[in-house]
Amino acid sequence: MRPLLRLEGVEAGYGAARVLNGVSFDVGAGEVVALMGRNGMGKTTLVRSILGLAPWVRGRILFETRELRAQPTYRIARAGIGLVPEGRQTFPNLTVRENLTATATPGRSGKEPWTVERVLTMFPQLGERLRAMANTLSGGEQQMLAIGRALMTNPTLLVLDEATEGLSPALRQEIWACLAMLRRQGQSILLVDKHVAPIRRIADRIVILEKGRVAWRGSAGGLTDDVLNRTLGV
């Protein structure tokens, strides 16, 4: 299978500080890859590197057939990458509906496109608050909004950075169910999360980062307690 996203020896950092020390892995089309690691190991930096948001990046990042590095962020996004960023980052001065529609892009053929209605069936709670400014939402509501917003760009590759953070257990489960459903529909996903059990259930492959390097990589089945203990301290 031709990889959708390919990282080759990616290095990145802030100022002089290097955070990523040569990371390589692929995300295949239709595949769900989970990125794990302790705090501060570089997961978010990696996500930012893909989207051209890290201050500096070296190495190769290929999406479909395009080299992403040195492209402006908006082009990367328009190439079909939808981001749910760490820390939600909803647009505070837009209403919930505007947050969803402002950056929405029409769906690519072959998949059921995401619309406001479809997002609301997943997060009915947002429906009650469609006209509220995003900055009045609770933390969890903002998280839902961030997910909905990324889906509304109908991305080829959905990238979620700690998308279940701050969600209630029930809602968290719904998110996992939704991701599982997306996977069944052939959506490619790169996700960063700390919840081992659901990741085991839905990820095809898992990459674990440690100090900016890939410490372990393999199929979900191969993620033994031993590995977990060694890399995540679980």
Next chain:
Amino acid sequence: MSRAVLLLAAALFVVLLAAVPAALLLDLPYLLFLFQQLAILATAAVGLNLVLGYAGLPAFGHAAFVGIGSYTVGILATELPGTLFTSAWVQLPLAAALAGLVAALIGAVSLRTRGVAFLMITLAFGQMLYFAAVALERYGGDDGMILVAPSRLGEQNLSRGVLSYTISVAVLAVALYVSFRLMRSPFGTVLRGAAANERRMQAVGVAVHRYRIGAFAASGALCGIAGVLLANHTAFISPATLAWTRSVELAVMVLLGGAGTLFGPLFGAAAFVLLEEVLSGVTEHWRIVFGPLLLLVVLAAPGGIAGLLGRQSND
């Protein structure tokens, strides 16, 4: 604080002091006039920096506090000539107290707002004081007034000459020292910490508002003192001293030198005054060079001159 910053500050003071013998020996009275103006403006900028730089509050009405200092001298000289009230020993503390008090009041009201609204409300208060000065018909109204009696200092006075010059430089040094003490004291760290995270500062039990009003008062008082010196220096007091463009110029000095750094205001005032002097000597169109120069500083050297000379940890 970086070495380069210290060196430059020391060099500036050496130049300020060396100007006295130089002016006397080489017969360059204008040098003293110019440098005294620099020292006075730098003192006001040091005052403004307490609020604008350290406390991170974009105050744009500080020319009014300088004006309060100036009008204090002017009005006392007109109303109570020959009394105790024309003594510098009375006028300086009185002007400082008055300007500090008005600053505290304005601060207390303005601090209800944040950010750009704060900027505008301080500017609005500055404008109100400006128009109040214009309405002082008895003291020249829009025309301003000539200072008939400079502040007395024993047998001498603050109007002109080496004594007045030396005092202005000394006041600048004291202002810098006060700023230094204030800002590394617990009070100062609270101000800087509140600039970094106001809500958190409240939540560790500090009533930020009060400290900021205190900073306003101190800053207004320094500006008031600068105003006393300025009135004596120019022997003329007019509403133009309180104009909003003056407030902006003061802020530009602070920012040009490096807001929130000890010596930034000094550097900024020096750069501003000297550049204006030199460039305007070359061409009357000097602003066409000076303006883009300011822009360039912002684009190329965030943190102003002090920033250019090396980042310092927190002051």
Next chain:
Amino acid sequence: TRERGEGVRIGFVTTLTGGSAAIGADMRDAFELALDHIGREMGGRPVTVVYEDDGQNPDTGLQKTERLVQRDGVHFVTGYIWSNVLLASYRAGIDGGAFVISANAGPSELAGVQCTPNFFSTSWQNDQTPMAMAEVMNRRNLTNVYVLAPNYAAGRNMAAGFKRTFKGTIAAEEYTQWPDQLDFAAELAKIRAANPSAVWFFFPGNYGTQFFKQYAQAGLLGQIPLYSTFSIDALNLGQIGELVAGSQLTQHWGADLPVAANKRFVDGFRAKYGRTPSFYAAQSYDSAMLIKSAVDATRGNLEDRDALRAALERANFESVRGTFRFGRNHYPVQDFHLFEVVRASDGAYSLKLGERIFAAHADPYVGDCPIAQQAAR
């Protein structure tokens, strides 16, 4: 300690930037023309002039004056458009050992009790020109006049001068914000409502232009006659000539005053700069000539200040306004004339000299001035 080299050094403080820069430019150009005419020489010495911009700001004017006397060691400081700039600066000039010669600003302060030996004016005292205008209006038996002036010292002086002489009733007095009033709509509406028989006003330079335009747009132009002072001059006539054609004003000088010195000045100015000089320019030209007359009289001796002062007081030069002498307070005693805006055959507008309103008129403050006139030597 101010003797440095041979030449006569003159400082010229005026407004070269901002909204009123045109006035400053006119004054500077006239001063340069005067220097051309006198061969850049006074009393056998070369003349150097340093022009400084006051930005229409008293503080800046003071600083520049300070710079002129202290750094450049000038013997004379002249220029000064604005009363407040002059008031801020003249002490510094005099204390710095220079003679201060205002070429425009004429505040009442320096004409009365505060008059001072080393200050001279080649223009007029603020009250005089409006007094002449009031005299004209008296002669026409106008009553119920609306008075309008900006709220700053010159504006108040002018209004005071007008009211001192005007005998009719005053419909209303209005003082507008200065210097930043954008719009006169509120005042114009009030004028329309008051329906006076005439309006007298003073708005200098650009403000005058603005007022005339809005007056015309409000449809008042044909309805209520306008009498103005210092609001129409060679600088704005090109812009508003059409609006103010036929309108009358008083002035101490006009480009068509039939005086030999004036012809030389006006022709020279037109030839050199391709435009008609304003009264600001005329005063500036005169100030150069005045200085020359004094330096010539002392044969270039700049040290004998009493002699210089006495020579200045004699004003022994050919003024562009004809006869010219100083009063005790060192303000001119001069004629005032009526002028009318006319359209020439080439379509350009100009000021045409009319009758003389005042002859050898002295300002009303001169009596308060304690200076005793020195005996003419």
Next chain:
Amino acid sequence: MTLFLEQALNGLQLGVLLFLLSAGLTLVFGIMGIVNLAHGSLYMLGAYFAVTFTGWTGSFLLGALAALLATVIVGIVLERVAIRGLYDRPHLEQVLGTFGLILFFNEGARLVFGPAGLSLAPPAWLSGQVTLLPGVVYPSYRLAVLVAGIAAAGGMYWLVARTRAGMLLRAAAANRNMAEALGVNSRLLFLAVFALGAGLSGLAGILAAPLLTVRVGMGEEVLLLAFVVVVIGGIGSIRGALVAALLIGVLDTLGRAYLPGALRFAFAGPVADAVGPALSSMLIYFAMAVVLVVRPRGLFPTSARTDVAA
């Protein structure tokens, strides 16, 4: 009564002019977060261009159109050269940088257009007066300004509040990186908005040119007023800017019309004459201070919550 009506109309007209000025400012300053002191310079340039181009073309409409275009082009160049570098900077640094721009534009205008003030006549078909009501005669040009301003206000409101471009703009202004990460070309967007703001400011200058003397420094006179309007209205709120502009226009005009008279009741003539204009100048600043004290975030604040947002 008719006088009051006329004064109120004068106030509205001034308000509309102020709105045009502050509409551009609200876009650039309220929404994009740029404190652009040089906003007034664009107003000045618009006026200068209008005089120049009307002179060249002989037609006010053509001249105005060309002037608008020219101001927009200046805006575009300005954004690329200077403003772009200021987006991610603290407000204070923006103040410093754009203060430099004021100096540059003022001096540049003086060099290019000369030191003398310039004047522009309104087109012949607008130089008369209309009788609105018996006894209320109003200059047609001022009426035209009123109409043009209201049209621009409507357009702006529609653009920012109702269109996707407006949404994207607000999104990008709040969080540029995030907007980019969702496919928004924020550079282009900001450029377009800045140009639009410049155009609005230029339009205000063009419309004001026949009323005023066009001269260096006219920008700073109105800059403060425009900032006052934006802040009173609530930063970033078009609706707020409209309401505040009208409020300030009416307040200023009525203050000038009635305050001195009212003061004369209370004080002796000369005192009232001196205090009146000063007090009416102070009036709008006083109004702003009062509004901000009562409603620290302006009349139409955009609400905010800080305890959970990153």
Next chain:
Amino acid sequence: MRAVDKAAVLAEPLLVARGLTKRYGGLVANAGIDFDLRPREVHAVIGPNGGGKTTLLGQLMGEIEPDAGTIALTGADITALAVPERVLRGLARSYQVTSVFPGFTVLENVAFGLRARRRTTSRFWRAARTGGELGEAAAAILRRVGLSGRSGVDAAVLSHGEQRQLEIAIALSTTPKVLLLDEPLAGLGVDEGRRMVDLIASIAGPIAIVLVEHDMDAVFALADRITVLVDGAVIASGAPDAIRADPLMRSAYLGEDL
């Protein structure tokens, strides 16, 4: 019945809220909440997103002004007190989103609270020292949260987990009697989360804690009592086991991955 209840409560608890109400337009974020915290207790507040938990903490802390209701701390009414005054009476909180002092070292971050507590923040002439007794106190707090090695580092460059630890340290620096924690585990990895649970357990006891958290493992590990907020109202309150057993809870909030 109610009066008796109230009397009993007033005698005992540290923190008592009665009828706390907060509306935003039509939305009722807190609808007449009665809440209390007893000495030595960890009282968890859970509930779906938007249930009103953060709003409740905000009102307890004084950052959000209640539309109705009263709050008392150790028997004294504090409803009208501003945030700093409440802090000086023993309240402290952490935030859902990390809220530290960037640009200041970790040690200085903690020193702010210590000085406020010692009421030395208004000293304006002597230098603010971070040595001596104050330094030792700060070091002790940093040791407690596991940040000893990082005391000289700028808080802005700490990793997310470390910032969460610092967040707790800052809250502890005011020597609170009552600590309000808003999702202290948010953003922490499994390992770091576990350490945070240990940390909270270690400070609990002398300090009574209100814990808002979505991580149920942590909640059940730490809580002595649990209150459930849904749509701004308390729908259940009681011992952890009772809450866990509540079938309504399971379906409505906890989901199945318990």
